[in-house]
Amino acid sequence: MTVVVGAVVPAAPLLLSALAPSAGVELTDVRHAVRAAVHHVLGARPDRIDLVTRSRPGHLAGFGAPAAGTADPAAPGDNAALPEPGWAHQLGARLLTDEGWTGATRAVEPGDLSEVHESGAAVAVLVLADGSTTRGPRSPGGDDGRGEDVDRRIADAVRHDQTLGLTDAEAAAVGCFDLAAFRHFLAATGQAASPAEVYYEGAPFGVGYLVAVRPCSPRR
Secondary structure, eight states, X not given: OEEEEXXXXXXXXXXXXXXXXXXXXXXXXXXXXXHHHHHHHHHTOOSEEEEEOOOOOSOGGGXXXXXXXXXXXXXXXXXXXXXXXXXXXXXXXXXXXXXXXXXXXXXXXTTOOOOOSSTTOEEEEEEEOOXXXXXXXXXXXXXXXXXXXXXXXXXXXXXXXXXXOOOXXXXXXXXXXXXXXXXXXXXXXXXXXXXXXXXXXXXXXXSXXXXXXXXXXXXX
């Protein structure tokens, strides 16, 4: 398996314009960043895109997303561990299909870095993950200044390809439960010659959002 590009986007259903068509400036900015990241992923012309996020039970339709255009994020027989991917994997599939992707996808749990059977397959990694949930009075987890520090350390690790020097307990204390997904991104793209480019870093709804892309091995 050759990873040709990796990207991180928030696991936020509101990224879909169908759920909030009259979005404010903050949401518009993160949506634009996510679209740019997805375009970069598709521009690498991968054979398959791995959607990496922890399982979140439920269906994207439960958030009010229309069923039309929704793709199954796992090809038959390619995802025995996740026979019914949750809404976050479905969100990743929707972000891709909304930008024209018609190729293969695979729903992946963070930490599953197993190689594909096809020799030399070019794979893109799209990670859906959130930071802390304690960024200010509007945050779902309450206001806790430690959240901003945790999010900064995650962004710095992604930006500079550094070891993520956070414990699960430190992250969980500020409502961040996606460290494994960020670690997956770093492990999958660790051989990249280029640094990651951060397209967005902020907390528009009290939750740490990060959008970043790292080009890896060019497709031959």
